[in-house]
Amino acid sequence: MSMHHVRKLLRYRAWADRLTYGAVAALPEGASTAPRATIFGNMLRTLSHTWVVDDIFRAHLQGGAHGYTSRNTPEPLPLDELWTRQQAMNAWYLDYASSLTPGQAAEVVSFEFIGGGQGRMTREEIILHVVNHATYHRGFVADMFYQVPAKPPATDLPVFLRDEPQD
Numbered sequence: 001m002s003m004h005h006v007r008k009l010l011r012y013r014a015w016a017d018r019l020t021y022g023a024v025a026a027l028p029e030g031a032s033t034a035p036r037a038t039i040f041g042n043m044l045r046t047l048s049h050t051w052v053v054d055d056i057f058r059a060h061l062q063g064g065a066h067g068y069t070s071r072n073t074p075e076p077l078p079l080d081e082l083w084t085r086q087q088a089m090n091a092w093y094l095d096y097a098s099s100l101t102p103g104q105a106a107e108v109v110s111f112e113f114i115g116g117g118q119g120r121m122t123r124e125e126i127i128l129h130v131v132n133h134a135t136y137h138r139g140f141v142a143d144m145f146y147q148v149p150a151k152p153p154a155t156d157l158p159v160f161l162r163d164e165p166q167d
Contacts, residue, residue, distance in 0.1 A: 003105055006124060007097050008166070009131045014090040015164055016155035020138050021047070021083045023145070023153045032079060036144045043141050044076050050134045051082060054089045057126050060111040061096065071114055097127055 024032050024043055032043040040046040049072045059066035077085070097105075105124040113119050121129065135155075142152035 001124065001128070003097060003100060003102065003124075006105070006127055007094060010090070010094045010097055010127065011164070012157055012160045013131045013134055014087075014094065015160050016138060017086055017090060017134065019153040019155050020141060021079070021086065023150075024141065025079060025083075027145075027148060027150055031148050031150070033076065034148075036147055038140050038144060040072065040140075043144050044079060044082070045072060046137050046140050046144075047079075047086070048073050048076055048082055050137045051086050051089060053133055054086075054093070054130050056114070057130055058089070058092060058096075060109050061123060061126055063109075068114060093127060093130065100124075 024047070027043075034042060036042050038046065040049050052068060052070075052072050056066045056068055056071070076082075100123060106122050108120050108122055109126060111119045111121075138155055142155075145152035
């Protein structure tokens with residue numbers, strides 16, 4: 001995949017996150033932290049998980065230690081703080097991807113999974129993983145909207161391509 005397309009997917013991810021966080025913030029008080037029948041327990045913990053995984057893989061890309069022993073924060077962060085962190089993370093990934101040459105994008109990064117075991121992915125595969133991982137978990141959040149009940153935002157790629165200016 002060309003780095004042009006990788007950057008487009010990162011822009012899509014940032015757009016979809018903006019819609020999702022905005023919709024979560026607009027829910028009635030307590031809806032984002034109310035217990036839900038989902039793996040992370042609620043919307044906020046699900047969004048926190050995606051940020052932590054982004055941070056873990058950023059450390060892998062940078063060749064440093066991430067310091068996590070779990071794939072989530074010990075305590076949930078307030079939504080506004082988490083959103084600020086997620087925006088900074090999305091900007092970091094886009095800047096990082098924009099700086100990679102095709103050769104660097106193809107470099108293999110070795111790492112250890114939090115749950116144990118060794119991993120090996122190219123830099124491009126790591127970036128694609130964080131985009132795909134966030135999409136997967138936004139789907140969990142969208143499902144929880146129906147439990148509120150509320151309608152989730154439309155964050156599909158075709159909607160992004162229709163609604164956002166493309167380069």
